[in-house]
Amino acid sequence: MAITAKAFKYGDDINTDYxxxxxxxxxxxxxxxxxxxxxxxxxxxxxxxVKPAGGFxxxxxxxxxxxxxxxxxxxxxxxxxxAVLAKSFARxxxxxxxxxxxxxxxxxxxxxxxxxxxxxxxxxxxxxNLTQGTEIPxxxxxxxxxxxxxxxxxxxxxxxxxxxxV
Amino acid sequence: xxxxxxxxxxxxxFSAHSGTDAYAGDIVVADVDFVMGQDGTTPLAIRALExxxxxxxxxxxxxxxxxxxxxPSPIEGVSALHTMMRExxxxxxxxxxxxxxxxxxxxxxxxxxxxxxxxMVGCDSHTCTYGAVNVFSTGVGSxxxxxxMAAGKLWFKVPDTMKVTYTGELQPGVFSKDLILxxxxxxxxxxxxxxxxxxxxxVIDALSVDARMTISNMAIEVGAKAGLMKADAKTLAWYxxxxxxxxxxxxxxxxxxxxxxxxxxxxxxxxxxxxxxxVDNVSPIEEVAGTKVAQGFIGTCTNGRLExxxxxxxxxxxxxxxxxxRLIIAPASKQILLDAIAxxxxxxxxxxxxxxxxxxxxxxxxxxxxxxxxxxxxxxTANRNFKGRMGNSNAxxxxxxxxxxxxxxxxxxxxxxxxxxxxxxx
Numbered sequence: 001m002a003i004t005a006k007a008f009k010y011g012d013d014i015n016t017d018y019x020x021x022x023x024x025x026x027x028x029x030x031x032x033x034x035x036x037x038x039x040x041x042x043x044x045x046x047x048x049x050v051k052p053a054g055g056f057x058x059x060x061x062x063x064x065x066x067x068x069x070x071x072x073x074x075x076x077x078x079x080x081x082x083a084v085l086a087k088s089f090a091r092x093x094x095x096x097x098x099x100x101x102x103x104x105x106x107x108x109x110x111x112x113x114x115x116x117x118x119x120x121x122x123x124x125x126x127x128x129n130l131t132q133g134t135e136i137p138x139x140x141x142x143x144x145x146x147x148x149x150x151x152x153x154x155x156x157x158x159x160x161x162x163x164x165x166v
Numbered sequence: 167x168x169x170x171x172x173x174x175x176x177x178x179x180f181s182a183h184s185g186t187d188a189y190a191g192d193i194v195v196a197d198v199d200f201v202m203g204q205d206g207t208t209p210l211a212i213r214a215l216e217x218x219x220x221x222x223x224x225x226x227x228x229x230x231x232x233x234x235x236x237x238p239s240p241i242e243g244v245s246a247l248h249t250m251m252r253e254x255x256x257x258x259x260x261x262x263x264x265x266x267x268x269x270x271x272x273x274x275x276x277x278x279x280x281x282x283x284x285x286m287v288g289c290d291s292h293t294c295t296y297g298a299v300n301v302f303s304t305g306v307g308s309x310x311x312x313x314x315m316a317a318g319k320l321w322f323k324v325p326d327t328m329k330v331t332y333t334g335e336l337q338p339g340v341f342s343k344d345l346i347l348x349x350x351x352x353x354x355x356x357x358x359x360x361x362x363x364x365x366x367x368x369v370i371d372a373l374s375v376d377a378r379m380t381i382s383n384m385a386i387e388v389g390a391k392a393g394l395m396k397a398d399a400k401t402l403a404w405y406x407x408x409x410x411x412x413x414x415x416x417x418x419x420x421x422x423x424x425x426x427x428x429x430x431x432x433x434x435x436x437x438x439x440x441x442x443x444x445v446d447n448v449s450p451i452e453e454v455a456g457t458k459v460a461q462g463f464i465g466t467c468t469n470g471r472l473e474x475x476x477x478x479x480x481x482x483x484x485x486x487x488x489x490x491x492r493l494i495i496a497p498a499s500k501q502i503l504l505d506a507i508a509x510x511x512x513x514x515x516x517x518x519x520x521x522x523x524x525x526x527x528x529x530x531x532x533x534x535x536x537x538x539x540x541x542x543x544x545x546x547t548a549n550r551n552f553k554g555r556m557g558n559s560n561a562x563x564x565x566x567x568x569x570x571x572x573x574x575x576x577x578x579x580x581x582x583x584x585x586x587x588x589x590x591x592x
Contacts, residue, residue: 013355013444018554021559022206022235022531025405028245030207050533061358065389066552068291070210070307091360091391144193144321154309158218163317163379165193 002121003082004130005054009114010042012060016093018042021071027053034071035078053082056120057110059086064093073102083120084129085109098145099154107138122149168377172329172419176362179302179416190326190425198228199281200286201314205233206531209247211310212254215316224318228257230279232270233263234526236533244518244533253510260315268499268525271295271383271467273575276499278409282397282510287314294385298378299404300397300415301460302362305386325362325391326425332369334433339584340424341477342377343469343547343567345369346384347438348430359389361425363495366420368394369432375404376471384549387445421429437582439545440565443553449584453572462487462544462575464520464568465496465528469547472505474568479511481572481586487519488578493571494536495520496528532557545574 024037039046039057058061059075061084064072073096074075076084087110097104103122112118116131127136141149144166151157157165173181177189184194201223208231223229231251239245248265255262261519263273273279275296280286282300287293291305306320314320333344350357363385385393386440394402397415405413435449447455464470464478468469473548475497487493493513506512516522521536521577523529529536529592537557539543544556544563551563566574569583 015552017550021554021557023533023537023554023557025206025310029213041554062389064357065355066291068289068293068305068307069206070309072350074210082456088359088377090356090389092305095310099307099309111182142193142323145248152453154313155217158220158313159314164313164319166193166195166320 001123002119004117004119005056005082007058007114007118008046008055009051009058009112013062013065014042014059014065015066016069016072017066020069022074025069025071031071031074031078035075038075038079047079047103054080054082054153056118057081058109059082059084060109061087063089065069065090068092070100073097073100077102085112098149101149101153103149104140107136111136169422169521171182174362174422174424175416175418176302176325176327176392179285179322180322181281188324189452190324191578192324193321194563195319195321196285196293197319198287199284200313201311201404202270202274202276202286202288202293203231203311204235204290204426205237205244205247205251205296205306205385207308207311208251208254211312211315212250214309214312218312218316220316223260223315224307226273228318229258229315230274231255231260231262231421232273232508233265234269235531236429238524238527240534244305251589253380262515266500266524267573268502269467269470269527272471272498275299276408276501278411281405282401282559283414284380284580285456287311287320288309292383294390294393295379295383295467297382297393298375298395299401299550300395302517304391304392304393318378325360327362327364328358328423328428329364329366331367331429332432333367334369334431336369336372336432337436339569339587340437341567341569342373342380343439344435345432346381347440347448348435349385350388350440350446351438353388353428355386355388355446356446358368361390362392362394363390364394371398374473375400378472380468387549389467389486419591437567437570437584439449439570441561442564442572445549445551445565451580454564455582457546457580458543458578459491459574461536461538461544462491462493462571462580463529463536463546463548464571465498466530466548468549469568470502471497472498472502474547475506475515476509478566478572479514481569482518482576482582483514485518485576487575490576491578492518493524493575496523496535497525498550500525529556531555545571545580547571
């Protein structure tokens, strides 16, 4: 099933402190409340812009560098971010995103401008830039990650298989 | 040349823990020797375990949770998270390090929970610290941590390895922090993404275990999964009296295949400073000397060890912190605090004007213990200077060695510490 939403574009090396500042992540375990602060040091209006209709977070290289905080993908999910599209990802964020069910797509984001309307179909592996009338190729997830995402994340994978079945 | 290619430290540790003949690029499910979480990440791991329907951890002797990031609790929300962790310990038998014990990355090796040759994961990105004692240790998120606590295993992609060799000799007033900042400046914050680092050379051999941990700690700052070193006689001596598990040192094969090799001449590296707001925004200290600072911080999993406190105390002994500057000290563990008291370092530092806070993460992660004000510059021994890291996105964080911080807080501006090491002022 294709997801259609607007692109919200940011730069390179976006770290997990930008995605959710340490000063908030320790305040509670309520992700819905924390999500209003998502990306706030880079864009104080991120939550207001993305929450109502959903959106794709588009970035440059090395998205999610820094800490291991799983609050980072979680606040993006709770702010109605449909997927993160970047040229490359930091390793821990990438795993955390798959484990929590946030799709991550490695692609050439120079082909996307801020505000473009995108359509992403993960199953068929098609990403379209509807505004520019182009199709953007991307590499499929490694099989182990595709399986975890298909199971609905690592928790669901464990519930289904009683442990690792990869 | 043998027909079978040699292996890196990472490839050997993953082979031994997965029962496979593992090489870089392979996906393996491997047994972990230890799993750790801290107060920012453990609550989500506990929730993930509940959601999985898992009641017990795979081996209570191989799981620990640490209250260090926001500890003692500054606010009721954190108090509730700490309570959740204590109850988890009671229910599962996992080891709980409560407030004041110290930073997880000091406690785990200090108490012998991991030994050379181990594979371990921690729900904190600086888990890579124990690479300094020949442990393949890496940071994971809370759900991965929960899976490892439940199953005693986790899936990994065996990483490529970048070999980093420091040649020459460290100059007086220059420390391991300067070596790793120089590497970050050279390869950038994503220079080793998805890779393991292996550190080699006479400069590493000459460092203490404390100083080596500073380097491995910051492997993540260049995107690396681990920052591995060989276990030598110093490593094994360091482990004496730390638990009953026998170290199983793992050396790389002479013909191991490295994805990249970098050689840095330590003889020409001076004190380095990472400027706001990126760890790879590194300059030789000469370029930033004279920058006004309002706060100094010595501590963290990077530089809160006894040797770091000694370097600072040696510079500050008999001198005073500048009246316009606050100096905050957070020893990395209670044991380090006790050792520093016994050695007189704490007396020296507090008499010079330092403020001592609870062993733990201190103000590093912006939850308590010294949030800077708008527009202020901080000179810190931590590993990250991201905007907002210390709790105020309008402050500016500079990173340097404990000697650089100590020299800077005396004068109120970023100061080259080498003058205290040349037989001049010191």
